[in-house]
Structure formats: structure tokens, C-alpha cells
Amino acid sequence: MLTHLRPALVLTAALTAITGIVYPLAMTGIAGAIFPAKAAGSLVERDGVVVGSALLGQNFASERYFHGRPSATVAPDPADASKTVAAPYNASSSGGSNLGPTSRALLDRVKDDVARLKSENPAAPVPMDLVTTSGSGLDPDISPEAALFQVPRVAKVRGLPEDRVRALVAAQTQDRLLGILGEQRVNVLALNLALDAGR
Known part of the structure; x- marks a missing residue:
């Protein structure tokens, strides 16, 4: 043996x-x-300070910035460790919400998000990626349509001409990989850094 x-x-x-x-x-x-x-980690620096990663989304809550996709990530509730609380773009808790298409909570959240977005830009249809979460909850990119949808709000809050902000979106739009794989996308962190830099 x-x-x-x-x-x-x-x-x-x-x-x-x-x-x-x-x-x-x-x-x-x-x-x-x-x-x-x-x-x-594809770290992004500004003035010698790491401000994020090109691979992980961040929660830009201010109206002065472009917003990414909603994030369903959570963190332990500080008041009760057996529960969780919303923690957008929490890289230590990557994942989706697991809410299905018949979930009342999901439908209510999407309806509220659509209504809020429609109030900021009533003339344009709301892009799907501004109201749906990604599977990881950490998606750093949005579609060019989602970025362009937010141009009127960002331009108004910053007191900039919309054409100038649209040009920033166009400059930050990345093409498909090898021209055929994936979709065009805009990295939200890169776009907001360019916006702050006035490029």
C-alpha cells in the first residue's frame, strides 16, 4: 500500500x-x-496623488461631475454586523444585487432613477446603463450616450458651454478594442479628471 x-x-x-x-x-x-x-492596478494619479484606478468605478455624488452606473455593492452595517448597508463601488464586496426582473424593490429603484434623470434632462431618453447596475458593481465605464445625457447638468452646474463639455466627452470616448470587440465607452474617472483640468 x-x-x-x-x-x-x-x-x-x-x-x-x-x-x-x-x-x-x-x-x-x-x-x-x-x-x-x-x-x-492601473492606478490613476493627479498631482502625484493616487485618485483611483482606471479599472474600478467610483461614486461621484456631486452634480459637478459625471456619474457612473448605479452600484449594488454593500458593506456590513456598523450598527448591526448581521445586516448590510449600501456602499456604492465597494471593491471589497464586488457583486450584483441578485434582484430579478420581477423584484418590486428593483422596479421601484429603476422607476425612481428614471424619474430623477428625466427631471435633469427631459428632452433625451434615459440611457439604460444609467439605471442598471453591472454584475460587479464596480464598472468604471459608461456608454457615450450616458455621458452625453449628463452634459446639460454638468455644463449648467459648472457654468460651461455645453459644446465644450460635449467635446470633452468626445475626447474621452474609447473605441472598440481592435475596432470590433466590445462597445464604445467612456471612463468616468478619466472624464471627470479632464473636466477638472479644463481639457
């Missing part, structure tokens, strides 16, 4: 070391050498 057990244990230990330690360390090292900024 020992003759059968020993090779199995040696093989298990060897594969565990290779696939659980050697391979992940090698890939991390290679990624850090070839793509150092991406391997470090």
Missing part, C-alpha cells in the same frame, strides 16, 4: 507547489515586468 500511496502524495505535493506557488509567482513577475502599470 505504501508503494501506491507515496507516489500519489509526492505528485500531489509537487502539483500543489507548481500550480499554487511557482506558476502564480512567475505570472505575477512576468506581468509586473511587461506591464508594470497594469500589474499595479
Whole structure:
């Protein structure tokens, strides 16, 4: 029996070391050498201070900024650890709400969001990504339509001409990968930084 057990244990230990330690360390090292900024989290700096990541959305609540998609992430309730409270863009709790299309809570939230957005721009249809959450709750991008929908509000609050704000959106719009994969998108953090910089 020992003759059968020993090779199995040696093989298990060897594969565990290779696939659980050697391979992940090698890939991390290679990624850090070839793509150092991406391997470090695609951090975005302004004036030498890290202000976010190009890969993770942030909660921009001020009317002076473009807003991202709604986020369904949560955090433990400080008053009762057995409950959770809304914590938009909480990277330690990535995930969707798990509310289905027949959920009254989901329907009420979407209706409220649509009504609020319609009040800020009644002339345009509300883009879907401004009222629906992503699967991760951390999506950093919105569609160009969602960014353009917000232009009148941002321009009015900042006292800027709408054409200038539209030009910022156009400058920050990223095309499809290789021209065919995915959709056009606008990174909300990059757009808001460009807005603050007046570019």
C-alpha cells in the first residue's frame, strides 16, 4: 500500500507547489515586468496623488461631475454586523444585487432613477446603463450616450458651454478594442479628471 500511496502524495505535493506557488509567482513577475502599470492596478494619479484606478468605478455624488452606473455593492452595517448597508463601488464586496426582473424593490429603484434623470434632462431618453447596475458593481465605464445625457447638468452646474463639455466627452470616448470587440465607452474617472483640468 505504501508503494501506491507515496507516489500519489509526492505528485500531489509537487502539483500543489507548481500550480499554487511557482506558476502564480512567475505570472505575477512576468506581468509586473511587461506591464508594470497594469500589474499595479492601473492606478490613476493627479498631482502625484493616487485618485483611483482606471479599472474600478467610483461614486461621484456631486452634480459637478459625471456619474457612473448605479452600484449594488454593500458593506456590513456598523450598527448591526448581521445586516448590510449600501456602499456604492465597494471593491471589497464586488457583486450584483441578485434582484430579478420581477423584484418590486428593483422596479421601484429603476422607476425612481428614471424619474430623477428625466427631471435633469427631459428632452433625451434615459440611457439604460444609467439605471442598471453591472454584475460587479464596480464598472468604471459608461456608454457615450450616458455621458452625453449628463452634459446639460454638468455644463449648467459648472457654468460651461455645453459644446465644450460635449467635446470633452468626445475626447474621452474609447473605441472598440481592435475596432470590433466590445462597445464604445467612456471612463468616468478619466472624464471627470479632464473636466477638472479644463481639457
